[in-house]
Amino acid sequence: MRVLLLTGALVVGGQALHSAATVQPLSGDIVPAHDPVLIREGDVYYSYSTGQRARRPLVARMSRDLRSWTPLPSPLPAIPDWALAAVPGAREMWAPDIARVGGRYRLYYSVSTFGKQRSVIGLATATTLDPARADYGWRDEGLVIASREGDGYNAIDPAFARDRRGGEWLAFGSFWGGIQLIRLDPRTGKPAPDARPVTIAARAAGESDGGGNAIEAPFIVDHGGWYWLIVSFDLCCRGTKSSYHLRVGRARSIEGPYLDRSGRAMREGGGTVLLRADAEGRDRFRGPGHAGVLHDRDGRDYLIHHAYDAEAKGASTLRIARLRWDAGGWPVVEKEMP
Numbered sequence: 001m002r003v004l005l006l007t008g009a010l011v012v013g014g015q016a017l018h019s020a021a022t023v024q025p026l027s028g029d030i031v032p033a034h035d036p037v038l039i040r041e042g043d044v045y046y047s048y049s050t051g052q053r054a055r056r057p058l059v060a061r062m063s064r065d066l067r068s069w070t071p072l073p074s075p076l077p078a079i080p081d082w083a084l085a086a087v088p089g090a091r092e093m094w095a096p097d098i099a100r101v102g103g104r105y106r107l108y109y110s111v112s113t114f115g116k117q118r119s120v121i122g123l124a125t126a127t128t129l130d131p132a133r134a135d136y137g138w139r140d141e142g143l144v145i146a147s148r149e150g151d152g153y154n155a156i157d158p159a160f161a162r163d164r165r166g167g168e169w170l171a172f173g174s175f176w177g178g179i180q181l182i183r184l185d186p187r188t189g190k191p192a193p194d195a196r197p198v199t200i201a202a203r204a205a206g207e208s209d210g211g212g213n214a215i216e217a218p219f220i221v222d223h224g225g226w227y228w229l230i231v232s233f234d235l236c237c238r239g240t241k242s243s244y245h246l247r248v249g250r251a252r253s254i255e256g257p258y259l260d261r262s263g264r265a266m267r268e269g270g271g272t273v274l275l276r277a278d279a280e281g282r283d284r285f286r287g288p289g290h291a292g293v294l295h296d297r298d299g300r301d302y303l304i305h306h307a308y309d310a311e312a313k314g315a316s317t318l319r320i321a322r323l324r325w326d327a328g329g330w331p332v333v334e335k336e337m338p
Helices: 081-086
Strands: 008-012 015-019 037-041 044-052 055-063 068-072 094-101 104-111 119-126 139-147 159-162 168-172 179-185 198-201 215-223 226-233 245-251 272-275 285-295 301-309 315-325 331-334
Touching: 037 094, 037 285, 037 301, 044 094, 044 315, 081 104, 081 119, 081 139, 094 159, 104 159, 139 168, 159 215, 168 215, 179 215, 198 215, 198 226, 226 285, 272 285, 272 331, 285 315
Parallel strands: 215 285, 245 285
Antiparallel strands: 008 015, 037 044, 044 055, 055 068, 094 104, 104 119, 119 139, 159 168, 168 179, 179 198, 215 226, 226 245, 245 272, 285 301, 301 315, 315 331
């Protein structure tokens, strides 16, 4: 489960168009925040994101109201030795996802180097997220899945999901073969013995910014009898020049096929725009991407992601927005009240 606070929607001819408009400001420890995830334990929200600069291997923070954020130590003190051996030169853990499964929390994370396909997804588990508790502590569970040069996918950007029958899945992927889905063994949180990755979304040839299969960062939401696949299109990590934006499609089965509003399959380049900065460059927050959704205890849904702040030299910044569902059942990013 994940979160943030944001944006705007303009309805033209019944079609919702979204841009990264004004937002309810967050405060405290909100920079750096790249690829954030959020979960709630009791009355406290915990967020984890990609390690950056002096905060490695992961960035961690907490909040009691989703607005004011306080820094925490990284849940793991260093990249595990097995991951460093698999990916020489790695400096941070990337794009974590977290879920409570049974009596423990699962923290999935990726280790890679920028633009390379030699990558791994690992798993750590804990009984609590509260560093003040006596039973706090993370246990490294090792490798989940790996990729090497020439494989049909890139093993980064993990996102845990459950189906309505209790099955467990991991979505992942960045560029190369696009977004993958693999069935997990519930006992281990790792791929089932007979499971193989299946592509559920990809870019159509020649349609992505900068060329290539510019799609990554999946997240699956179960809502209204549909599974919703949110992905990031185009290019991140370029500050305010980032073309990153969010798209979505839906399917009756968690395995797909996921279709956008027009009926185009996401495996064939489809995806309805969920959130994108305006083309004219007027929005303060540019390149919104790498999102997740939290269904909170009050029944509200929230969207979490990062975006690049034009008033802070393009710093990657934590963002949280309300997510509502329109008359057709599709998600809409809702502007927060001041």
